[in-house]
Amino acid sequence: MNTIEDVWNKYHANLLAFIRKRVNDEVAAEDILQDIFVRVYSRIDTLENRSRFESWLYQITRNAIIDFYRSHKSLDELPEWLEQPQIDSEETNRQELSLCLAPMIQQLPEKYRHAVQLSEIEGRTQKEVAEVENISLSGAKSRVQRGRLLLKEMLHDCCKVEINAKNQIVDYIKKTGDSKFC
Known part of the structure; x- marks a missing residue:
């Protein structure tokens, strides 16, 4: 891979499908994908073994999905029985x-x-x-x-x-x- 554009062309579709399987929100999936390529671009120099690029890329993707779920907790109203903590x-x-x-x-x-x-x-x-x-x-x-x-x-x-x-x-x-x- 010579440029980030080459990486985008080769992995864009597969990564987006990978993300969509794990994130139901289409807009969020696109945002995560963009974030992944920003991370790849900013950290490509840290990759020591270029032959492991694809596994490195998918690890970044998994981490980005985890980050998404950590930062986007559901803001829906809780059911009434969950709102009141019950002491056993x-x-x-x-x-x-x-x-x-x-x-x-x-x-x-x-x-x-x-x-x-x-x-x-x-x-x-x-x-x-x-x-x-x-x-x-x-x-x-x-x-x-x-x-x-x-x-x-x-x-x-x-x-x-x-x-x-x-x-x-x-x-x-x-x-x-x-x-x-x-």
Whole structure:
């Protein structure tokens, strides 16, 4: 191929057919084709192996089609059932149980309460917990783990909790009777 005009003459029809199979909009297909030839013209110097020109050209074409779909998201109105995000029951259960955890955390002994507060609520690393508490890293890890264990015991004291294989709460039922934590 000597010029971009030679490339156009040889590949125009085939590339347009390739694009039309993937893009239903005729005008968009023509625009994509024009964009491809601009890319080819501006990047032809980067092609190291001229014998691979055709595969290089089709890779540019595939990328241009992907770019088209990324930039032209549908602006149609969404159906009403899609507009309102619906929270699944597992998420609802986690949210409800999280409301119970705050009072439970307050019932923990001071050293565990503060470690759990820093680690789980504030999202600090255990190393940061150790620095704030002025204790060793292993001491911070122990406090956080012990605090978690105590919270788990409190939760199981007031609720029957179903946990999935990923150790996530799937469902729960409050136990009848008086629990001092719920």
